[in-house]
Structures are given as C-alpha cells and as structure tokens.
Amino acid sequence: MKIFGLSPRVIKVLLTTQYANMLEYRIEIALWALSGILPFIMLSLWTESNTANTFSFTNIELSRYFLSAFLVRQFSVVWVVFLFEEDALLGRLSPYLLQPIHPLWRYVSSHLAEQLTRFPFAFLIAFIFFTLNPSSFWIPSFPRFLFACIATNFAFIIAFLLQSLIASLCFWSEKASSLERLIFVPYLFLSGLLVPLSAFPSHILKFVLYTPFPYLINFPARILSGMPVDILKIISIQIIWILILTPIVRFLWQIGVRRYTAMGS
Amino acid sequence: MKRYLLSLRLFWTTALSAQLEYRFNFLIELIAMLGTLLGSVFILSLFFSHGNKIGDWTWEAALVVQGVYTLLDGITNTFLKPNLSEIVNYVREGTLDFVLLKPIDSQFWLSTRTISPSGLPEICLGFSLIIWSSNRVSNGIHFDHIAIFIISLFCAIIILYSFWFLIASTTIWFVKTWNATEVLRAVLASGRYPVAAYPPSLRLFFTLVLPVAFLTTVPAQMILGNINLLKLFTSLLFSIIFFNLSRYFWKFALRFYTSASS
Numbered sequence: 001m002k003i004f005g006l007s008p009r010v011i012k013v014l015l016t017t018q019y020a021n022m023l024e025y026r027i028e029i030a031l032w033a034l035s036g037i038l039p040f041i042m043l044s045l046w047t048e049s050n051t052a053n054t055f056s057f058t059n060i061e062l063s064r065y066f067l068s069a070f071l072v073r074q075f076s077v078v079w080v081v082f083l084f085e086e087d088a089l090l091g092r093l094s095p096y097l098l099q100p101i102h103p104l105w106r107y108v109s110s111h112l113a114e115q116l117t118r119f120p121f122a123f124l125i126a127f128i129f130f131t132l133n134p135s136s137f138w139i140p141s142f143p144r145f146l147f148a149c150i151a152t153n154f155a156f157i158i159a160f161l162l163q164s165l166i167a168s169l170c171f172w173s174e175k176a177s178s179l180e181r182l183i184f185v186p187y188l189f190l191s192g193l194l195v196p197l198s199a200f201p202s203h204i205l206k207f208v209l210y211t212p213f214p215y216l217i218n219f220p221a222r223i224l225s226g227m228p229v230d231i232l233k234i235i236s237i238q239i240i241w242i243l244i245l246t247p248i249v250r251f252l253w254q255i256g257v258r259r260y261t262a263m264g265s
Numbered sequence: 266m267k268r269y270l271l272s273l274r275l276f277w278t279t280a281l282s283a284q285l286e287y288r289f290n291f292l293i294e295l296i297a298m299l300g301t302l303l304g305s306v307f308i309l310s311l312f313f314s315h316g317n318k319i320g321d322w323t324w325e326a327a328l329v330v331q332g333v334y335t336l337l338d339g340i341t342n343t344f345l346k347p348n349l350s351e352i353v354n355y356v357r358e359g360t361l362d363f364v365l366l367k368p369i370d371s372q373f374w375l376s377t378r379t380i381s382p383s384g385l386p387e388i389c390l391g392f393s394l395i396i397w398s399s400n401r402v403s404n405g406i407h408f409d410h411i412a413i414f415i416i417s418l419f420c421a422i423i424i425l426y427s428f429w430f431l432i433a434s435t436t437i438w439f440v441k442t443w444n445a446t447e448v449l450r451a452v453l454a455s456g457r458y459p460v461a462a463y464p465p466s467l468r469l470f471f472t473l474v475l476p477v478a479f480l481t482t483v484p485a486q487m488i489l490g491n492i493n494l495l496k497l498f499t500s501l502l503f504s505i506i507f508f509n510l511s512r513y514f515w516k517f518a519l520r521f522y523t524s525a526s527s
Contacts, residue, residue, distance in 0.1 A: 035447040041455045178290045181297035189304030
C-alpha cells in the first residue's frame with residue numbers, strides 16, 4: 001500500500017531519522033517555541049485596552065483565542081524556503097534529486113519531526129499560561145478538538161504549499177528567501193495572530209476572507225477555543241486552497257528543476 | 266582611533282558594493298517594509314477605533330512610538346542583524362580565529378563588519394513618521410526637545426545593540442543561538458506600543474528587566490515634550506551599564522572559545 005506514492009517503510013525511515021536529528025537540537029526548538037510568544041503580548045495589550053467588548057469578546061474568550069492562536073501557530077509554522085535555499089545554493093539538493101522520492105517530502109518529514117519535538121514545550125507554555133490565568137482554562141469537546149487538529153494540519157499544508165511556491169522560485173533567483181517576506185507580512189497582519197479577525201472593519205474583512213491567511217490561524221484558533229464558527233465551511237475552504245495551490249507548486253517545480261545548475265558541488 | 270575609522274569606511278563601502286548585486290531584493294524589502302508599517306498602523310488604529318485611548322496616549326502620540334520602533338527596526342536590519350547573526354558561523358566554522366588574530370578589537374570587527382542597505386528606507390520612514398506625528402501633536406517641535414530626543418534615541422540604540430550582542434555572544438557555548446535572537450526580536454516587538462498599554466506587571470518588566478520602555482516609549486515622550494530628567498538619566502545609566510556588560514561578557518565568553526574544526 002502506498003500513501004502519496006510513498007511506501008510505509010520509506011515514511012517510517014524518513015520520520016524516525018528526522019526525529020532523531022531534531023532531538024539533537026532540543027534547546028533550539030524550545031527557543032523557537034518561545035519565540036512564538038507574540039500572541040501573548042497582543043493578549044495583554046487587548047485585555048488592558050478595554051476594546052475587548054467592542055469586538056464582542058469577553059476577556060476569557062480573548063485569552064482562550066490567543067492561547068489557541070499560539071498553539072495553532074506552533075503546529076503550522078513552516079520554514080521550508082530557508083532550508084531549500086541553503087540546500088540549493090550549496091548543491092546539497094543534487095543527491096536529493098537523484099533519489100526516487102520528491103525532495104519536498106524530505107522537508108515535510110523534517111517539519112513533522114520538529115513539531116513532534118516541539119510538542120512538550122508548547123504544552124509547557126500552555127500549562128504556565130493556565131497557572132497564571134486559571135479562569136481561562138477550558139477543555140474543548142472531543143469533536144471540536146478533532147476538527148481543530150484537522151484544521152491545524154490543513155493550515156500547515158497551506159502554509160507549506162505557499163512557502164514551497166516561493167522555494168521553487170529559488171531555481172530562478174539566488175536569494176528567493178527574501179520573497180518570503182512578501183508572504184510573511186500579510187500573514188502576520190491578516191492571519192489573526194495579532195488580533196481576532198472579528199475586530200476588523202467589515203469592508204476589510206470581506207476582502208481578507210478571499211485570501212488564504214485567515215484560514216491559517218484565525219479560524220483554526222476559533223474552532224479550538226470553542227467559539228461559534230461554521231466548521232465544515234472553514235475546512236472545505238481550506239481544502240479548496242490546497243487544491244488550488246498543489247498543481248501550481250508542482251508545475252513551478254517541474255519547470256524550475258530544469259534550470260537547476262548544481263552550484264557549489 | 267584613526268585605524269578604526271579607516272576600517273569602518275572600508276567595511277561599509279565594500280559591503281555596499283556587494284549588496285548592489287541584489288537590487289531586486291532591495292525593491293522587495295521596500296514593499297515588505299511598507300506593508301509592515303501599513304499593517305502595524307492598521308492594528309494600532311483598531312485600538313483607537315471606538316474612542317478608546319492607550320493610557321493617556323493620543324493616536325498621533327502613539328504614532329510617534331510606532332515611528333521610533335520603525336527607526337530602531339531599520340537600524341537592527343542595517344547594522345545589527347547582518348553582523349551579529351554571522352558570529353554563529355564564525356564560531357561553527359572556526360573562522361573566528363582569524364578575527365581574533367587581527368590587530369583590531371574583535372567586538373568592533375564583529376559588530377561593524379558589514380551593513381545591509383535594506384534597512385535604510387525604514388530608518389528614513391521612521392524619522393519622517395516621528396517628525397510628522399510629533400509635529401501634529403504639539404504644533405511645531407522645539408529645538409531642545411529634538412536635542413533631548415536625540416540623546417535618548419542614542420541611548421536606546423546602545424541598549425538595543427548591547428542586547429543583541431549579549432545574545433550573540435552566547436554562541437560561543439550554544440552553536441545555534443540565532444533562535445535566541447528570534448526570541449529577543451519577538452519580545453522587542455512589544456515596543457511597537459507605548460509601555461502604558463500593558464498591564465502593570467508587564468510594564469514593570471519592560472522598564473526594569475528588559476528595558477523595552479527605554480527603547481521606544483521614552484524617546485517618544487522626549488520629542489513630545491514630556492521631558493522627565495529622571496527617565497533621561499536612567500536611560501543614560503542603562504546604556505552605560507548594558508554596553509559595559511556586553512564588552513565584559515564578550516571577553517568572558519572568549520575564554521571558553523575552543524576553535525572548532527581548524
């Protein structure tokens with residue numbers, strides 16, 4: 001039986017080797033987890049400023065939202081373009097291209113392994129959050145939790161595809177990673193990492209909903225924090241984005257890889 | 266001293282000509298920077314959207330803080346990041362040996378070796394935003410306010426540099442510390458808003474432990490005419506303490522340097 005053209009053995013080897021590799025860097029990964037504290041800074045700002053009632057959130061809902069946003073981000077953060085750029089420039093990509101497995105799968109497995117390593121740290125930060133802020137403790141219902149996991153994974157896939165799109169531009173330009181900023185900036189402001197999207201003025205919100213960004217943080221976080229949201233609609237829109245982005249990435253990769261010059265090796 | 270100035274000129278002219286290779290990147294950085302500023306002003310406007318205020322800060326006064334942040338971010342991107350994020354590579358590859366052998370102060374070499382012009386537009390934009398919005402608050406800026414503002418901004422830059430350098434020095438022990446600079450960046454992002462916007466406990470933290478308040482809020486207060494000599498004095502004191510700490514810590518860290526792979 002094959003999954004996405006990969007045999008279970010290949011998947012197992014990829015994941016276990018990458019996981020072992022990641023365990024080597026536990027302190028670094030703990031620091032990465034800590035560098036995601038932005039939602040908490042924003043939470044302290046919004047609760048202090050009394051604007052909470054203007055966008056129909058109670059303070060408890062607000063803190064649940066931002067904790068969920070933190071968790072969703074922890075398990076959907078992607079940095080494939082930086083890995084890929086380095087590999088392409090140093091010529092390390094050459095042996096990967098010879099192997100009978102798409103190089104992107106290697107990056108997928110390293111991201112998944114990193115998420116697994118990150119899990120205890122994210123959990124610890126959530127635990128500290130609840131001890132400081134016990135009134136906001138909640139346990140999502142099981143179906144909600146399940147849907148939140150699915151939505152977070154889809155968010156990861158969309159983010160991964162968006163970055164792979166930029167990464168495949170590395171075949172054309174040496175410093176394509178700076179193009180990543182063009183995705184990161186709208187992601188930062190439109191994903192809901194800094195403020196729940198319901199605070200946006202409606203005419204801006206209407207436009208933002210046509211971009212993939214709100215489906216990366218805002219809606220998965222709403223699902224996890226137990227707020228009213230049309231779960232099936234969110235997940236179907238995520239699937240639509242995946243279906244749109246996948247062929248584009250495949251196409252760009254196919255024409256880009258012909259330009260690969262195996263620099264530096 | 267003359268040798269240092271001469272080295273500085275050589276460092277920066279070579280860095281600029283190297284960077285001109287990537288003019289297209291410059292354009293992208295420009296777009297990203299404008300997007301970032303637009304986004305943060307938009308988020309700030311949400312705070313003020315329903316007649317709310319941040320402490321006793323008006324919208325224009327908060328924009329001054331935003332301007333100081335943009336300016337400091339530009340300085341980080343131009344001077345600090347390109348230099349200090351390289352230290353980790355020198356340590357990992359053992360090329361720090363060559364730096365230490367040079368007849369020039371190693372901290373100076375490591376901190377000024379290159380510049381990246383991509384942060385320059387950010388610096389200009391930050392300045393314009395500060396001037397424009399503080400002018401709107403007080404109808405004409407006094408000369409002495411500007412003078413005091415420049416002193417406190419200078420202290421802010423020294424504090425910021427010392428923090429970056431302190432973290433970068435830890436690479437001697439932990440080879441992958443640029444994640445730690447990411448943590449620093451994440452915390453410093455809190456400087457986008459006046460420190461009065463935070464709950465009291467965080468306010469204390471941002472004033473005494475990690476003096477984010479002295480990076481953006483205090484310079485903004487100075488140019489707005491809220492001159493408080495105690496604050497000015499404290500930021501001078503902090504900048505002296507942190508700068509000396511960074512020098513001392515670097516010398517201390519070097520004692521543990523074991524020169525990898527050479």
